[in-house]
Amino acid sequence: MREVDLFVIGGGSGGVRAARVAAQHGARVALAEEYRLGGTCVIRGCVPKKLMVMASRFAQGFREAGGFGWALPAAPVFDWAALKRQVDAEVLRLEGVYRTTLERAGVQVHDERAVLDDAHTVRLLRSGERLRARHVLVATGATPEAGPDFPGAGLASTSNDLFRWPAQPRRVVVQGAGYIALEFACLLNLLGSQVMVVLRRDRILRGFDDDVRAHLQSQLTAQGIGFETQASISAIDRHGTGLAATLGGGTLIETDAVLRALGRRPNTQGLGLEAAGVALDDRGAVKVTIDGRTSVEHIHAVGDVTNRVQLTPAAIREGQVYADRVFGGIDAVPLSHLGEHGLVPSAVFTTPEVGCAGLTEAEALTRHADIDIYIATFRPMKATLAGGDERTLMKLVVRRSTDRVLGCHIVGADAAEMIQLLGVALTLGARKADLDATLAVHPTAAEELVTMRVPARRHGI
């Protein structure tokens, strides 16, 4: 039986990083991926999604151009198939880059499913080969949650299916109101589909700051996205050439596609984890300690399969730290950082974008009484000539006694880019006085972050 120092199951962001770095530290590494190298982020997530978001924003640009003196010779026409070809080609290129990177580092790549026969034995399902692994890393990611079953549920699509849609649906019902649901709702709406979001609560984006949730929902409504709140789908039927979604209360929505985006479930089934003695939690995620150890000493897990922070950069960091620690003898990143994931800046690529870092107002108030809230809402400069109702929101959550900025929340153009840098400031422990001392860059939207002087609300006074 061939022996390796590390066998990585899953070729997504976390697994590929760990495999490459471990091999560069001198370990003999093999990796198995049953679908395509790159995982969710590259193949059917962040990358193709962001390219589609970019495509959708041209629609805004074309609409606004007139205000800046441009006359378009004819109404622009969007070709879904042409975009799909371009996006597919870029994804293929990146997949190739991942393969080359692994091979150059000396990782043996197996394009097939791998399962554990026992804690040290990996079996490749197609070739039947069995390998002995000193260490195993489970990096199998997650998959769209099927959600509650109902008649016709099989007619709905997930985000995985959307990337394969041959044509753009004229009308789309989106169920769910998290990251994925809203990103696709926005991009499809801008590309010209009529979009109805069906959510079980009153507000979108549970867990985000309440001002962000209200602001974004009103912005999306103003753009023509419909919201059926306190609602769920009870049936989907074929209806003419399209579909009809029936809501719990009996409302019928005619549509051409139903996209369900109800969260993601860790990929742990049928991997032999039970046989190997790896404990799972009640959601089926691999249970891990701060540094990714499972209940079996030489088996670790990183990324979405652990259901901690379901974000690519978190998986990459986990994979890097694992490989450095176990194969490089380096404690590069303090494990406390890894466990808490430090401060996690994140963005939702709706249009307008959402960028958040640190605590929401509600979270801050559960920890401290003395909280000041700074809020700026304004019409972005572009809208002065382009017209439109767009409003940008910026919000800072500050602890009065320490002056520390505990949270920053932005809804508006380029919020993702802004929050990446605010994330640096907050990680460094920025105080409100530091933002005040920073000279503004004018004219920008981001200058509002350093020019807010008067709290909109003061708690604990």
Ligand code: NDP
């Ligand atoms: P989210 O957890 O963000 O959202 C799930 C949505 O589905 C929520 O609105 C939730 O409602 C709703 N929901 C869940 N179960 C049901 C149900 N049984 N019936 C009706 N509604 C239901 O998951 P996503 O699938 O959107 O995304 C998964 C993760 O992927 C994200 O959490 C994020 O970590 C990551 N991601 C990150 C992106 C980024 O960084 N830009 C982009 C895309 C994904 P409720 O709030 O009521 O529970």
